[in-house]
Amino acid sequence: MGAPFDIGYVFSFLPKLLDTLGVTLLIVAGSLLTGIVAGFLVALPRMYKIPVLRTLSGVYLSFFRGTPILIQLFLFYYGLPEILKLVGLDLTRAPVMFFVILTYGLHTGAYAAEMIRASVEAVDRGQVEAAYAAGMTPYQAFSRIILPQALGIAVPVFSNLVIALLKDTSLAFTLGVMEMTGKAQTLGTLTQHFIETYIALAFIYLIISFTLEKMLLAAERRLTRHENREDKRESIFRLKKRGSYRTVLADINIGKGGGA
Amino acid sequence: MIALSHISKAFGRNQVLQDISLNVNRGEVVVILGPSGSGKTTLLRCVNYLEKPGSGQIAVGDFQVDCSRARRGDVLQLRRKTAMVFQQYNLFRHKTALENVMEALLVVKKLPAAEARKRSIALLEKVGLGAKLDEYPSRLSGGQQQRVGIARALALEPEVILFDEPTSALDPELVGEVLEVIRAIAREGITMIVVTHEMGFARDVANRVVFMDGGVIVEEGTPDEVFQHPKEERTKQFLRRITPEANYSI
Amino acid sequence: MQLDPSFIWTAFWQLLGAIPTTLSITAVSVLAGFVIGAATAMLRMYRVPVLAQIASAYVTFIRGTPMLTHLLIIYFGLPMIIDGLAEHFGWSFRSVSIPMIGFAYISFSITAGAYMSEVVRAGILAVDRGQVEAAQSVGMTTFQSLRRIVFPQALAAALPNLANSVIGMLHGSTLAFAVSVVDINAKAQIVASTNWKFFEAYLAAALIFWGLTVLIERVAALIEKRVGAYNRGGVV
Numbered sequence: 110m111g112a113p114f115d116i117g118y119v120f121s122f123l124p125k126l127l128d129t130l131g132v133t134l135l136i137v138a139g140s141l142l143t144g145i146v147a148g149f150l151v152a153l154p155r156m157y158k159i160p161v162l163r164t165l166s167g168v169y170l171s172f173f174r175g176t177p178i179l180i181q182l183f184l185f186y187y188g189l190p191e192i193l194k195l196v197g198l199d200l201t202r203a204p205v206m207f208f209v210i211l212t213y214g215l216h217t218g219a220y221a222a223e224m225i226r227a228s229v230e231a232v233d234r235g236q237v238e239a240a241y242a243a244g245m246t247p248y249q250a251f252s253r254i255i256l257p258q259a260l261g262i263a264v265p266v267f268s269n270l271v272i273a274l275l276k277d278t279s280l281a282f283t284l285g286v287m288e289m290t291g292k293a294q295t296l297g298t299l300t301q302h303f304i305e306t307y308i309a310l311a312f313i314y315l316i317i318s319f320t321l322e323k324m325l326l327a328a329e330r331r332l333t334r335h336e337n338r339e340d341k342r343e344s345i346f347r348l349k350k351r352g353s354y355r356t357v358l359a360d361i362n363i364g365k366g367g368g369a
Numbered sequence: 370m371i372a373l374s375h376i377s378k379a380f381g382r383n384q385v386l387q388d389i390s391l392n393v394n395r396g397e398v399v400v401i402l403g404p405s406g407s408g409k410t411t412l413l414r415c416v417n418y419l420e421k422p423g424s425g426q427i428a429v430g431d432f433q434v435d436c437s438r439a440r441r442g443d444v445l446q447l448r449r450k451t452a453m454v455f456q457q458y459n460l461f462r463h464k465t466a467l468e469n470v471m472e473a474l475l476v477v478k479k480l481p482a483a484e485a486r487k488r489s490i491a492l493l494e495k496v497g498l499g500a501k502l503d504e505y506p507s508r509l510s511g512g513q514q515q516r517v518g519i520a521r522a523l524a525l526e527p528e529v530i531l532f533d534e535p536t537s538a539l540d541p542e543l544v545g546e547v548l549e550v551i552r553a554i555a556r557e558g559i560t561m562i563v564v565t566h567e568m569g570f571a572r573d574v575a576n577r578v579v580f581m582d583g584g585v586i587v588e589e590g591t592p593d594e595v596f597q598h599p600k601e602e603r604t605k606q607f608l609r610r611i612t613p614e615a616n617y618s619i
Numbered sequence: 620m621q622l623d624p625s626f627i628w629t630a631f632w633q634l635l636g637a638i639p640t641t642l643s644i645t646a647v648s649v650l651a652g653f654v655i656g657a658a659t660a661m662l663r664m665y666r667v668p669v670l671a672q673i674a675s676a677y678v679t680f681i682r683g684t685p686m687l688t689h690l691l692i693i694y695f696g697l698p699m700i701i702d703g704l705a706e707h708f709g710w711s712f713r714s715v716s717i718p719m720i721g722f723a724y725i726s727f728s729i730t731a732g733a734y735m736s737e738v739v740r741a742g743i744l745a746v747d748r749g750q751v752e753a754a755q756s757v758g759m760t761t762f763q764s765l766r767r768i769v770f771p772q773a774l775a776a777a778l779p780n781l782a783n784s785v786i787g788m789l790h791g792s793t794l795a796f797a798v799s800v801v802d803i804n805a806k807a808q809i810v811a812s813t814n815w816k817f818f819e820a821y822l823a824a825a826l827i828f829w830g831l832t833v834l835i836e837r838v839a840a841l842i843e844k845r846v847g848a849y850n851r852g853g854v855v
Contacts, residue, residue: 113699114699171829171833172825172829174786174832175786175828175829175832175833176790176825176828176829176832177789177790177791177793177804177828178790179790179793179794179804180793180804180807180821180824180825180828181825183807183808183811183817183821184818184821184822184825187811187817187818187821188817188818188821188822191622191818192622195622233459233462235455235457235459236459236461236462238419238453238455238459239453239455239459239460239461240461241417241418241419241448242417242419242448242451242452242453242455243448243452243472243473243477243521243525244445244448244449244473244477244525245473245476245477246445249476249477253472253476254461254463257463258462258463261463272682272683276684276685276686277685279685279687279688280685280687280794290685290687290688303691303695304692304695304696304699307688307691307692307695308692310688311680311684311685311688311689311692314683314684314685314688315679315680315683315684318682318683318684319679319683322683333463334505335462335463335464335465335505335506335507336462336505336507337505337507337508
């Protein structure tokens with residue numbers, strides 16, 4: 110089972126793996142964009158209780174949260190061209206990357222939709238009333254009062270979502286995309302130093318997750334600077350105390366529980 | 370002046386307001402009393418269209434709305450002529466005290482920023498918060514938040530300010546400072562409709578007291594008439610129950 | 620390639636045989652993960668010196684890296700350690716005798732443990748401090764108050780997160796293909812490539828996973844309703 114352990118390989122693999130970091134980040138960024146657009150499209154019918162569309166949104170959410178991302182990848186990669194062939198669209202020449210970003214995007218969209226809905230609903234009803242009482246139009250009330258507060262509420266959930274997506278991209282190699290995990294596998298096979306390449310790989314993921322989390326935490330701090338900081342730290346995960354954003358988060362509970 | 374005529378409102382099968390008519394003259398302070406569930410808060414919220422009345426007319430100044438066929442534009446107009454002070458303050462959480470007062474001036478009245486700022490500062494000074502301009506609501510006491518709420522309502526220069534139990538959410542020791550501010554603006558001749566349980570306040574600030582129960586106006590008159598010589602049995606009962614302990618205001 | 624709807628049904632039947640493998644990986648990782656998670660959470664909440672820091676590092680590492688890397692590191696690393704030790708101490712046990720699915724069990728339990736520790740922590744923190752004080756005020760011991768007052772409430776609060784974790788592990792079990800374990804996903808791959816009908820096979824697999832997930836959600840909702848009966852009514 111491979112050559113004896115040699116820590117030197119871990120270091121020499123790092124730069125080689127980093128060569129493919131761009132591919133990983135491209136998948137993350139592309140899917141995130143697709144996911145946010147999809148998320149809005151799916152969340153709106155549920156927020157405004159539009160008949161039929163609302164049911165469709167429900168099925169979408171249930172499917173994308175109810176099946177493993179790995180299965181979704183294969184399903185879209187093999188299935189989409191066949192389905193579109195029926196309506197005369199030829200996708201057989203589309204690059205693999207297209208399917209990868211589309212699948213991760215739609216998958217992320219399900220979680221983004223719940224994030225959007227929960228954050229908007231978490232803004233206190235009195236805020237909207239105060240805005241209306243002051244004579245604001247619905248659009249003004251949404252853009253000036255609800256949205257800025259909903260953003261602050263959404264950031265921690267968004268942070269989880271981005272990191273989950275980053276980790277999920279490690280499965281893109283199954284469709285033959287040469288991102289970091291795929292590269293690690295190649296390096297392992299080539300040198301027979303598997304354990305070293307996977308340690309290096311894990312280390313890179315860890316650093317990126319950590320960086321993303323810190324950046325988004327800073328963003329959250331900025332967006333919620335109006336909240337009482339001392340108050341907040343004390344009430345992490347407290348469910349019932351009113352008024353703290355963290356409270357709301359524990360209640361939202363839409364993150365992914367483990368998994369790839 | 371404000372004229373409410375034949376306002377009715379039902380939540381499902383529950384008739385909350387039944388054909389209510391009420392006139393409020395310019396500069397008048399009208400206090401609405403009544404047990405919980407009497408419809409007093411709903412009536413107040415109807416004036417601001419935060420609740421949509423089932424039927425009736427609302428006139429504020431020279432502007433009139435027929436509630437059964439009010440359009441979006443009418444509702445906006447109506448809201449711009451009225452202002453609301455909420456029980457839970459409802460200050461915009463992500464804006465400072467100053468920004469809270471400025472917000473409507475900028476967005477609704479479209480004043481230039483410098484002008485909005487000047488006016489807002491003057492109003493906050495008036496309610497005694499000149500030193501708290503840049504604080505966020507989460508760092509203000511309930512009494513301070515409510516005073517910002519009052520300054521925010523004043524900023525709109527409305528025809529009437531609606532107070533929805535403005536001191537009910539406050540700790541007892543903070544009630545005084547808020548009532549003091551309301552008293553002061555009442556003296557300036559601003560028209561107000563106040564829903565409150567503060568009997569002492571009602572007695573010496575109100576020009577007129579309206580007693581509601583079961584979705585109708587049971588009786589109305591000067592504070593002296595209603596408190597000292599109530600005519601209706603329901604009013605007497607209510608006053609007997611509420612007066613002994615509710616008299617802790619200044 | 621031509622779409623063959625009837626093959627979805629054929630594949631569906633062939634995949635049913637792999638369900639026990641998927642479920643056993645899920646069950647083992649969830650149960651072992653819960654034990655690891657509860658221990659980790661306690662170490663962190665009671666701030667046990669050194670161990671609490673190790674627990675934090677473990678949770679951070681696992682949550683910051685893909686589950687697949689955990690599996691691969693265990694798969695390639697564990698035998699090295701075991702065989703090294705065995706040679707050193709002269710044991711007769713060798714890593715070759717570990718079945719493939721054993722690596723999945725071990726690795727996924729370690730993954731689940733980190734996520735579970737957050738679930739347990741959030742559940743316990745959700746219980747109001749006043750509850751413990753009230754329990755002690757009527758004369759309960761610490762253990763009694765934990766067992767009779769804190770845990771039932773914590774469980775009710777943690778249930779939705781717990782269900783999410785179970786679903787997460789169910790979906791995560793598809794990674795077992797990497798160590799040649801034939802779960803639903805790997806079976807789908809086999810069925811797909813031997814019949815050259817990929818879409819149909821994966822559609823069948825998706826339907827099975829979807830069904831299992833909905834089932835878990837339903838059961839969780841049912842339990843939640845019973846455990847959380849005291850909590851009904853508008854909690855703000």
